[in-house]
Amino acid sequence: MIALENLSVAIRGTPILRNVDLTLAPGQITGLVGESGSGKSMTALAIMGLLPRGAVAGGAVRLDGQNLLTTPESALCRIRGNRIGMIFQEPMTALNPLMTIGDQVAEVLRIHHRMSREAARARARDRLDRVGLPGPRFPLTLYPHELSGGQRQRVAIALAIAEAPDLLIADEPTTALDVTTQAQILDLLRDLVREAGMSLLLITHDLAVVAGIADQVAVMREGELVENGETEALFRNQQHPYTRALFAASRHVPARVTAQADDTPILSVRDAVREYVLARRTTFGPHEVLRAVDGVSFDIQDGESVGLVGESGCGKSTLTRAILGLDPLQGGEIRLDGEAVGPGGAMPAALRAKVQVVFQDPFGSFDPRWRVDRLLAEPFHLTGRPRNWRERVAEALSEVGIDPSAARRHIHEFSGGQRQRLAIARALIIRPRLIVLDEAVSALDVQVRAQVLDLLADLRRSHGMAYLFISHDLGVVRGVTDRVLVMDRGGIVEQGPTERVMGQPAHATTRRLMAAMPEIPADWSVV
């Protein structure tokens, strides 16, 4: 049993956690929810004794009475991985790329027990079988890069549970995964807890995930636990105003924009085929060809909002790159406002100016050395920079709700949500006819996400541009699109009005996606 008593953490004098009290009982799943920066991950790192440099912890983290905060490092090394295991958000980078998966799981066993290499391998095999990576298909000799994101997360779980710990900490374990993989990983975690009687601390920003799996929920805000209790009761009562705000934001649906779609397609995709040439298997053998987009056809009308959903690897991103004119097609054609789209010089600047994009990562998609005005004015190289460009920048900033005085600041001075507003302002400044939103709200907290969705709805109402909204979050797609396309294995398997497709899914893929979508039970909400 693990108990946090009055846990406080400060980094160089700045308080990060304040008086956190939390008990994690065996066989229980505790959901820890809150916005980014609220201290969720710091709580996990404090339990693990892996706080960053310069962090000072007070209070106590008790494991069967022993205070881990005062336990010497050498003793903590015997507890980590043995009595407390942890998995992290990003499965793509959480495993050592140079070690086989078998060795990485076996290493945990050999750290904590004297054990021969063979015995450790045999136990590692057993653990990998347990997390759904059976022997014949997933030999121990595989390297992480030979596995998908979901499979890598299974390996990460295998090594976290290898020693059957008392406590498993999972920090946003499914945030980087698509809905169906998320559902599988959550099922696996639930089974492991039930079987082994371990306790699970599940850190997430997704309230729907917590609603489906957690026995207890703790809500965190600015380093403090504001509410804590049994899941259903907490969802029904929502004592603290912050909890209520969080719940409202997570279910927020922006006001419907009455479709201004007319019958002229702004984007028209016909039989699009996109192939990748893979590495040869043998030295002089033929190159294998992967058909990532296979005969896709659809239209987006002027002013329409269209969703594109599917599992990872279904071809969404590849199709998007082709629509943006970044990659060539191997068959079919894509027309934007009647003109052919293609990579490089094949697409005139005036045509490129008709489509702009907002990407997922609000941190990686800006040059850190440029100031905001230069960042926002960049699309003008397609249209020629107008004399009044500074006014246009100021106008774009106020349209996305940022003070125009921010024009001379650098991007690191802004929060994630503000950066995503800036990305929208950058897309908006040359008045494109189509904006591609590629997982544009996936990295945002629920409250910020609600604001950005409202902003997008407002902008569509005032400017009437079309959206292509690509997301793995079906809830969001449902709220903001008129029509939805479901993609699987390079093809579009179902399309139609969003409400119909999601309400009565016809294709197996759509049904699978809908079934996997975590939802807060409708009758749990407070009035």
Add this chain to the structure above:
Amino acid sequence: MLPYLARRMISLALSLLVASLVIFLLVEMVPGDPATFMLGTGAQPETLAALRAQLGLDQPLPVRYASWLLQILSGDLGQSFTYKTPVTGMILDRMQVSLPLALMALALAVLIAFPIGLFAAARRGEAGDTAIMSVTQIGIALPNFWFAMLLVLLFAVRLRWLPAGGFGGWDAPGAALRSLLLPAVALALPQAAILARVLRSALIETMDQDYIRTARAKGLSRGKTLRRHALRNALIPVLTIMGMQFSFLLAGAIIIENVFYLPGLGRMIFQAINQRDLIVVQSAVLVLVAAVIAVTFLVDLAYAAVDPRLRTR
């Protein structure tokens, strides 16, 4: 792994071929030809023509390139204008000094750089790290000939442990190694300083990766995480630098060779340039370029040995 190896080999062979062509053409472009050099500027045109025919210089360019290539492949690099001896023999003689010297210097550099690079990375930002980084900064800044002279003063003049210069050949291996030791140290120290800094920064970057956090969560101590997980991941940039350093050490030791009176490749090339001994310069350049390409090939192999992701490409 095999396709990777095969493709590396093909690219190695092609690089060598292109290099030989470039060197051949460069020498062709230099005004005057070997016959003029051999006979002097006052030679009779008939004598010159006869010698040209004898040397095959009247043949068309592609034919001469092909025959030169065949000649090289049979191990014959031609005759030195100055010494009238086979260039192959001259280069092999000099290689007996330069190759062991470069290898010793690189080995010393690695032996010095790895422990201090690991130490500094493990104590990032602490006093030990700062001290080591300052020392390596000085190691890079100091000219190695000056350092070489200090070594001679201390170990040869004062302590009389090691010879101050000269090389007696490999008939007495002990003495040969002793004569190469001080120059190798003088060459190794700046390289060790560079290597240690590269290793430190590569390790520090690696220590911020997610899989390092995973390793710590498994229960590995900081030190073990550094050695077991970070070191191998940090090796790629270090191997790149080592390859470049070896190529430099092979021919770039000219000043150190002069300080220690060593008959190495660098001095031979320097003399050949002074004496306008074109065939020696050409051959030495060809050998050095071949060595650099071969080292690059070995570094490529080392990458693949370190990183499984490269083997499948």
